Amino acid sequence: MPLQASPAAPITLRLEQLERRPLAGEGNYVWKIPFAGGHEGAAVLKVYYGSRGWPLYAKKTVGNLLLTGRTSQMPRTRYRNEVECIRLWERHGFRCFGMHPEVRVEGLPEQGYMVYDWTPGRHFREYFRDASVPLAERLATWRRWVPEWHRRHAIAVREREPRLIHENGDVKHVMLWQGGFLYFDFEICFTSHNVRDLVGREILAYMRSVGKFFGPELYEQMTDILVQAYSDKALLLSAWEHAFHNSNPLIRVARSLDRFKPRHKSRWSKYSVALDIRRRLDSASLTQG
Amino acid sequence: MIARMQDADGDAAGPAPPFHPARLDGNRVWRVDTSRGTVLQKLYAERGDWLRAWGREVFSWLRGAKTGTRAAARRATEARLLALWRQHGCDAPADVSTDYPELAGPRTLVLEFVEGPLLSDRLRDTTLAPAARAALLAAFGAAWGRRHRLALELREPALLQEHGTLQHVIVAGAPDAPHFVTFDHENAFARAGDMEAHVAKEVASVLPSLYRSQPRPDGQRLATEVKDAQFREDVKALVAGYGDAEPLRAACARYLQPRGPAWGLICRIDRGREERTGARAGKFRVLGLTRDVLR
Secondary structure (H helix, E strand, O other), rough: OOEEEEOOOOOEEEEHHHOOOOOOOOEEEEEEHHHHHHHHHHHHHHOOOOOHHHHHHHHHEEEHHHHHEEEOOOOOHHHHHHHHHHHHHHOOOEEEEOOOEEEEEEEOOOOEEEEEOOOOEEHHHHHHHHOOOOHHHHHHHHHHHHHHHHHHHHHHHHHOHHHHHOOOOOOOOOEEOOOOOEEOOOOOOOOOHHHHHHHHHHHHHHHHHHHHHHHHHHHHHHHHHHHHHHHOHHHHOOOOHHHHHHOOOHHHHHHHHHHHOHHHHHHOOHHHHHHHHHHHHHHHHHOEE | OHHHHHHOOOOOOOOOOOOOOOOOOOOOOEEEEEEOOEEEEOOOOOOOHHHHHHHHHHHHHHOOOOOOOOOOOOOHHHHHHHHHHOOOOOOOEEEHHHOOOOOEEOEEEEEOOOOOOOOHHHHHOOOOEEEEHHHHHHHHHHHHHHHEEEEEEEOOOHHHHOOOOHHHHEEEEEOOEEEEEOOOOOOOEEOOOOOHHHHHHHHHHOOOOOOOOOOOOHHOOOOHHHHHHHHHHHHHHHEEEEEOOOOHHHHHHHHHOOHHHHHHHHHHHHHHHHHOOOOOOOOOHHHHHHHHHOO
């Protein structure tokens, strides 16, 4: 039976009594559940103790902590990161899934789950390749989004806050919702305080996904708009710096070797996309040299 | 090829620098439209590979004559000079970095966007009447002379341009009261030392750019005699505004009658190279024409 949602009043649900509809979720259990007062009478229950076994969690955690500069893969850490990131992002005016920490689910470990608002927005991935939406409208949406994207990057750099960088950032993790933009998937965060480099990495990740999902024609137009509408061009150049001119000499050498790998010859490799952005920034510059 | 030939004549800019995927090879300047107006964001980047950048810096440091050549030093120099120029009433873009912290940074400055054509472009404009051209040059000469006198009086080398050119001057303001806003101040003379020599260096780099800034009716290459005659007229107009032309005379003399064995040798080598290339806008040739007018 659906329960009445209230921000103040604690609510207890029993897992075995919930009518659960599985949603996409890699490594986690994500269910749509009935939730009176929620949008369309529903909410989303995300359980961080997911389908992966402990050896895999441990292996990924070692890789994250020792090699790739990310936070742990362990369920409670992912829960904590996601909750903290959502609060941080919302504090800076970026919309994320609404949380219901007042909801307790019996049958699940404490700090191993969270109930979120059911938010049936349109993923960027679907929206931008929807031919029924006029191209001009889609490009106008992108032009509207780029300044918001830049604003987040600028805050992250100013506050040296790696958690404002979308570790899993791409067009799959942004939604259009009620005229605004909504972000999700914050379980893993970067730990490096070289936030400028992280900004470059995120820009490349988003633009690579733009190329992969929307095709070359839309990619070219969206990259043109990116360079026009992203006000801090020097920060945008960090995408090229991440791939070609890393501030860490060791990484720079490693990347110069990495570029020769066959998989990086693809059209949507980070190196190709970085050069696309660099060429556009060079063209936009009033002077060179 | 044609571009290079034209460049040898001193009439065209050189070819664009080659694209290097792994380095920027120089600064970038972007126009940024913000909700508070348009500004320029200037990113200071190294020129050439690290070996060349360090080599240039060490050479420059050993000579001690100029400010640092690395990107961070050039940014600091430009910020300092912009403030200094404006403090002394010389027209330069305002450094608005503090007003736009989101665009400024350790490698970038945010500069006032000054609307107007480059002085070199204005002088190449075929629709500019001779009288208007003379008035424009006289007004520029007045601002130029005032700044030179100020620099000499204060013994302030930062008020002189280390690599002056009319391509770095924007003609701003009303047509009847133009302002000559000089930009690109990232390199400067570091020590007062021989101030007259600094003035001469600036004069010797600005006058060739004046020679190059001539209109080409129908886009045709002008005969040398025609260009020389126009340049003489331009110098007359410039000197009319400049005031006491002694610094200009001294600049001509410094290069055309060099004193001292080392400076004499440098000038002889430089002049020989210029004569071999046959550049019409070469420094020594242009200073020779200027000296004739000043006589």
